[in-house]
Amino acid sequence: MKKLDIELFKKYKRLSRGSWGKDFTLWKVMYIEFLKKMKDEEFTPPMELLLNVFLDLGKARKEGTPIIMYPFNYGPELFYAMDLAPLMQEMFSVGLAPFHSNEPYLDFTNKIGYGDNPTLCNAQRPLIGAYMQGVAPIPDLLFFLSTPCNPLSVSYQVFQYLTGVPTFNVDLPYWAYDQASEFYDEKTMGYMIDQLKNLIFWIEKQTKQKFNIEKFQQTMRLLNQARENVMEFNELLKTVPCPANSIAGFSNTICMATRGGTYDAVKATKYLHDSAAENVKNGVAGVPDEKIRIAWPYIHIFFDIDLFPWLEEEFNAVTILDLLGFYEPVPQDTSTIEKCYESLALGTLDFPMIGTCRGPIEYYIDFVLNYVKDYKIDCVVFPMQLSCKHTYAMARVASEAIREETGIPSLIFGCDPYDSREVTSEAIRKRISEFLTQIVM
Numbered sequence: 001m002k003k004l005d006i007e008l009f010k011k012y013k014r015l016s017r018g019s020w021g022k023d024f025t026l027w028k029v030m031y032i033e034f035l036k037k038m039k040d041e042e043f044t045p046p047m048e049l050l051l052n053v054f055l056d057l058g059k060a061r062k063e064g065t066p067i068i069m070y071p072f073n074y075g076p077e078l079f080y081a082m083d084l085a086p087l088m089q090e091m092f093s094v095g096l097a098p099f100h101s102n103e104p105y106l107d108f109t110n111k112i113g114y115g116d117n118p119t120l121c122n123a124q125r126p127l128i129g130a131y132m133q134g135v136a137p138i139p140d141l142l143f144f145l146s147t148p149c150n151p152l153s154v155s156y157q158v159f160q161y162l163t164g165v166p167t168f169n170v171d172l173p174y175w176a177y178d179q180a181s182e183f184y185d186e187k188t189m190g191y192m193i194d195q196l197k198n199l200i201f202w203i204e205k206q207t208k209q210k211f212n213i214e215k216f217q218q219t220m221r222l223l224n225q226a227r228e229n230v231m232e233f234n235e236l237l238k239t240v241p242c243p244a245n246s247i248a249g250f251s252n253t254i255c256m257a258t259r260g261g262t263y264d265a266v267k268a269t270k271y272l273h274d275s276a277a278e279n280v281k282n283g284v285a286g287v288p289d290e291k292i293r294i295a296w297p298y299i300h301i302f303f304d305i306d307l308f309p310w311l312e313e314e315f316n317a318v319t320i321l322d323l324l325g326f327y328e329p330v331p332q333d334t335s336t337i338e339k340c341y342e343s344l345a346l347g348t349l350d351f352p353m354i355g356t357c358r359g360p361i362e363y364y365i366d367f368v369l370n371y372v373k374d375y376k377i378d379c380v381v382f383p384m385q386l387s388c389k390h391t392y393a394m395a396r397v398a399s400e401a402i403r404e405e406t407g408i409p410s411l412i413f414g415c416d417p418y419d420s421r422e423v424t425s426e427a428i429r430k431r432i433s434e435f436l437t438q439i440v441m
């Protein structure tokens, strides 16, 4: 695998030349910082994909391609099929967290009275302050969903108010589409598909373009290839020792949430899949001398990107997948346009965090129980975000169910994964360390 050497570094730096517009200044700074951080690392397809996401937004702004902003819990395939430039918003507002560069905007948002830590989520809230200071990307269109939480949908309404751009909102149905489920409702699929068709009409109207059925089918076929790679990758991770490190699953979701439906996503997910498959074949562990297998059925501590490597080094502990990294939509029949709509709807209903959080608590409990059993997990860690009020009870009930059915211990603690000042990295590491040494080992 080639490295991001000085030649490649210069090439990617050159590609960012020219003005991307004032509102993309910070986005460009993030790109350059990311590029610097990656210098001399292996130049992998997921890395290439991320660089392209940054660059394509700058290019879109220069060339006048409409930019649509959307949250992390939706795949952009339809947007690519309709020649839009998709901007996954949290790549900006959460992408600042590892550098603590989101914190001044959080403080500013606080000062002007837009919620506080427990009422709105700091995954989205820095953008409010960043907009008011004129340093956040202003899209041409805005899209969001009602799930996974009220803080997200409220924040997106504030973005709509601040930017004044045309907005489309999808309401996620509560009930199951699977006839075998006790929560099945025959209206679920139709309700979802109708809204996605309305989204297509809305984009047509906003961009004055005609929906291209062939391009959409081609996009959905590419999406299938990537889904296939991810599905097999998830299966490979059941192997003992786990053939991937703690961040690989999350990389898959980043690929699907930023590039789903493109060749970039097929290539990056294939790379992750092939690396894991090769390791299984050779009996190589993602974390050498694996001793503990952790399930992490919630979100990462985004301000502390060294937390997983620290767990790997200190405890030989591999974190296998996580709630966001567990991308579950499977390949679907794409032979007709109606089947493609169905595939799009299923991907929306099953997207990470949506599939588990859009309905009765049983969706989440079943997910965690299967996760623990299928991946031969030794312990479960639930870092509960302070503003995820809808999930407080969910984590407690799920941990009880895990203990009763499997005897596996859980750790639940409150924190703000986006703000290092609420519960510090040291405090989080101390809690996990005590749990692993005193209960798990």
Ligand code: SF4
Pocket (backbone or CB within 6 Å): 121, 122, 123, 148, 149, 150, 151, 152, 299, 385, 387, 388, 389
């Ligand atoms: S972390 Fe919780 S509150 Fe924040 S966006 Fe995700 S589900 Fe919503």
